Amino acid sequence: MAELERRTLLKGSVGVAALGASAAALKWGFNTPDRKQNPADCQAKDVSATDKRLIFSNWPEYIDEDDKKYVSTLTQFEKDTGIKVDYTADVNDNNEFFAKVANQLGSCSSSKRDLFALTDWMAAKMIQVGWIQKLDASKVPNLHANIIDSLKSPGWDKKREYSAPWQSGLTGIAYNKKKVGEVKSFSELLTRKDLKGRVTLLTEMRDTMGFMLLLEGADPSNFTDAQWQKAMERLKKADGDGQFRAFTGNDYVQDLASGNVLAAEAWSGDIANAGDDNLVWIPPEEGIMIWADNMLIPNLATHKDNAEEWINYYYEPEVGAKLANYNSYICPVKGAQEAMEKVNPENVHNELIFPTEKTLSQTHGFMALDEAKSRTYEGDFSSVTAS
Amino acid sequence: MSQLHESTTTDRPASGSRDLRLSGLTKEYAAFTAVKSLDLVMPQGSFFALLGPSGCGKTTTLRMVAGLETPTSGAIHLGDTEITYAKPYKRPVNTVFQNYALFPHLNISKNVAFGLERRGVKNVGQQVADMLELVELTSQAHKKPAQMSGGQQQRVALARALINQPEVLLLDEPLGALDLKLRRGMQLELKRIQTEVGLTFVHVTHDQEEAMTMADTIAVMNQGVIEQMGAPNDLYENPKTTFVANFLGQSNLIEAEIQGREGGQVKVRVQGALASIPTERAHSESGKGWLGIRPEKVLIAEAGHPIDAPGDVITGGFITDVSFVGVSTQYMVKMPWGQELMVFEQNTGARRMLPVGTKVDVSWRPEYAFLLDASQDAKAGIEED
Amino acid sequence: MTSTAGIAPANPHDSAAPAPRGRKLTGYWLILPAALWLGVFFVIPFYSLVSSSLFDPNGSVLTGYNMTWHFANYVDAINDYKGQLWRSIWYAGLATLACLVIGYVLAYAIAFKAGRWKNLMLVLVIAPFFTSFLLRTLSWKLILADDGWVVGFAQTIHLTNLLNFIGLTGTDDRLLATPFAVIAGLTYNFLPFMVLPLYASLEKIDVRLIEASSDLYASPMRGFFKVTFPLSLPGVVAGTLLTFIPAAGDYINATLLGNTNTKMVGNVIQSLFTTQGDYAAAGALSVTLMAIIVGLVLIYVRTSGTEDLV
Ligand SMILES: Nc1ncnc2c1ncn2[C@@H]1O[C@H](COP(=O)(O)OP(=O)(O)OP(=O)(O)O)[C@@H](O)[C@H]1O
C-alpha cells in the first residue's frame, strides 16, 4: 500500500514537472520576434560594379520573352549593360511572398534578392517596417520624369522614394453581356435583383472597400473610421441579402465566362487576357480603383546599383511600350503611347493599356494604413468575406 | 415453450406424419453435380445419420433442406408441405453449423435467444435459462463466444438451434472439431437430448463409429448418391456394396465363383475350396462375385489344429504380421493365392499369440459371410490415412 | 537510430539473460523512432499552436508576438466565430451522414455483390485520389454550373424546391454556391475515407453468420440490422471519424463551392493566419476546434460502444 502510494506520488510529481516544462516551452519556445528594421543599419556593400548581376523576383507571365526575331526587353537590357539578370517568377501571392522573406528581412539578414515586385499595400507594409532600401533619385531619372500622374504619389510613398511601379491595373466591374443587360455602376452589383446571388467581389480589401467607400461618398485615399463603418454596414447588408456569390481572387473569370456569375468586381488585365468577347470590363460610374505592382529593393541587396539601372531602363518609353504590348496591363510610363506606334500600332488606342485622361482622372488609390489600422480593417472585412 | 409450439404446430396436419422427404433432389454446380437425384425419407422423431467421405455432398444436402441452397431439381417435403423453395427463415428447420457460426457480437444468452426473438416471442428469459441448463452452460450466459472453449461453443450452437423446437434439426458435423473424449461425451448428450425432445435429427458426419452409436438410421452417401440405408447393425452386417463394406468397418473381399443356389444358400468356389452364403446376404447370383467376411468373424488356428465352431475352412495360409491391440490381436494372413486376409481375435487367453511365419488355417461361419457383385471395385471406400 | 533499434532485439541471449538492464534499455531504443516521429510531427507543432493561441493579441506579425497566457483569446475566438464553428460541425455532420449512407451501400455492394469486379471497384473508389483535391473540387463547379444539365434536371424533378424547403439552397433554383454544394463537395471528397474502412470490416464478416441468422428466422432486413450492421460497427466508427474530422476542418469546399454565408471555421482560420496575420485568434480558434472535435469523438466512441466488439 505504502509502496503504491509512493509510486503514484512519484508519478504525480513527474507529471507536474512535465507540465512545468511544457509551460516553459509554451513561453519561450514559440514567441515570434519583432521584425521591424532600420534600412540604414541593414545595408550591404554594393558589388554591382564588379559582379555584374541582378536578382529579380516577379509575378508569373509578367514579362515579354525572346521569340525568333523578337528581342525581349530583358535580353536588350543585358546586351546594353552587360548585366546578367537572374529573373525568377516566384511571386504568386503577396502574403505568401511575405512569409517567404519575413524571417530574413525581419532579422536583418539577406533575402538573396536585389529586387522584387509587390502590390501597393504589401509594398507599403514592407516600407513601413523598414525592409526596403531608398532608391537613389539620381540613378533613376526616368522614373521621376516619366511615371504617369495617377501613380506619381500614392499615400504610402508620396515621392516614389522607395518604389517604382512595374505594371499597373484598374479595378472596375465586368459582366457577361451574353447573359445579362448592361451594368454601369458598382451600386448595381449590390442592389440589382436580377444579379442576386450571381455577383462576385474581390477578396482584396483595398479594392472592394475602395468602392464601398466611394458609394458612401468618401475618398478611399483619405477616409474616417465613421465612413469605414458605414461602408462596412452596406457591404454586410448586401451580403446578408444573399446578393454575393463569393469573394474571390483571380478565379472569378471562369465563373463569369461560364455564366455562373453574371457580374463581378474585376481587374482590367484579367478581362483583357481572358480572350472572351462576351466579357466586358467597364469603369463603374462611382470611380475606379487603381493599383500597381511595385519594384522594391530589399535590405542587404548587394546589387542595388544594377537594380536601379534596371528600373531606369524600364521607364524608357519604348521599353515600357514593348512590355505593355506583351502583357496588356496599364503601362506606368508616360510617352509609351507614342512609342507604341512603332511597337504595335493596334495597341496605341487600347484603353486597357493606355486609359484615357478622363478614365485616369477617376482613379483612386487606397489610404496607407498603419499596422494596427490594417489589422482592424482586415478583420472587419474578413468578418464578411469569411463568415 | 407453449408459444413456440403454436407457430410450428398450427400448419401441421393433425393426422399425417411430419417425415422429411427428399425426392429426386439434385444440385448441380457449373461443371459438377454435388448431389444426384437423392430419394430419402427421414421419419419424424428419428435420429438420422448421413455418413460419407469428404466431398460426397452431405453439406450440400443439408443446405438444401435448410434453404440456404436452391436445388437444381427435385423436391423437399415436410409431411405434406412442400418447402423446396421456401425462404430459409420461414422453414421450421434449424441448423447446427459445422463451424458453429455463433454471433461474435452477442453474448451466449443473446445468441441462444436469437431465433425466438426474431419470431417475436416475448419474455424469452426463462426458456433461455432452461436451455442453457440443458447444455450445462448456465454460468457462462454472459460470456461472448470468443471467450469459450470449442466444446462450450458447440453446446451453445446446439442450444441456439434447439430452443426453437424446430421440426427438423440439422447437425453438420457438429462434433468434428472436438477431441475424442469431449466428442464421446457430446455424442451421448446429443442422443439424450434427442430422445428427450423427440425431434427429427439429421446428423451429418464422416465418422462411422459416431454414426453407428447415435443413429436409428444411417444413410451412406458416396459421390452424390445414397449407397445404402438402414439400421446401423444391418448396414454393418449385411452391406450391399463394396463401398459400404469397406467404409463401414473393414472387410475381407475374396474373389469367388458362384456355383448356384442350393436351398437357402448360394454356393461359391473360393480358390478351390467351397463356401456358402445365406441367400438374403447374397447380392449377386451368377458369374464372379466378392465373398465378404468381417475380420472379427474369421477364426484362425495353427495348421492341422482344430478350430472351434468351424464353418467354411481354407488352409495353407501363413502369418505375415501380428499386432497386439490390448483387447484383441490383429493378424495378417497370406493365403496361397497371394491375398492377405485380416483377422481379429479376442484375447481370451485360450491360446498363446501366434508368431509371424506360423502356418495357419482360417475358417468362418457361413451365416456371417456376404456376397457382392464382382463388377464393383474391391477397394472402394477404403479410407487412406 | 534505426540500426540500433534493428540490431538490439536480434541478439536476445547476450543482452537479455544476464543483464536485465540491457533489455530495459532495448525497449526504450525500440520506441525511440516512434517517439521522435511523434515529437517532431505532433508534440512540437501542437505546443507551437497552443503557445500562439495564448499570444498577446496586441502583437502583430511585424512587431512580434509574445506568449502572455492570454486566455481571453479563447473567449474572443468563440464569441466571434461561434457561428462558423457550429456551421462546421453541422456541415461536417451532414456530410458524414451522407457518406455513411452512400458509403455503406457502396462498401456492401463491393464486399458481397461485386464478385470478380471487387478489385476494380476498389480501385475506382480510390481513383479520385489520383488527381488533386483542388481539381476534383473545381470540377464540381462545372458539374453543378447554374446553366448546366444537372441543375436543369434538379429543377425538373423539383429537387431544388425540396432542397430549398429544407434550407440547403436558396430560392433562386441553383445548386452551386449553396450549403448543399458545400456539403455535397465534402461528401464527395471524403467518401473514400468512409468506404474503405467500411469495406474492410464488411469484408471480414463471415457470410456463414448471415446464413445462420436466416436459418434462425431473421429476414434479410432483420439479419442486416441484427448481424451485419453490428459486426460492421468498427468500420462505421472508423469511417465516420475519418470523414468527420477532416470535413470539420476543411476550407477548400466552402471556398470553391459555397457562398459568402457558408464559410466554415477552416476558412476563418486560414484568413486569420494568412491575410490578417492574427496568430493569436487563429491559434485559439484552431485549438478550440481541435478540442470540440476531440470531445465529440470521445463521446461518440463511448456511446457507440465499439470497445466491446471483438
Ligand atoms: N458452391 C460450389 N460450387 C461448386 N462446387 C461446390 C460448391 N459447393 C460444394 N461444391 C462441391 O460439391 C461437393 C460436395 O460438397 P459438400 O460440401 O456437400 O461435401 P461434404 O460431403 O459436406 O464434405 P465434407 O465432409 O468435407 O464437409 C464437393 O465436391 C464440393 O467441391
Ligand SMILES: [Mg+2]
Ligand atoms: Mg460438409
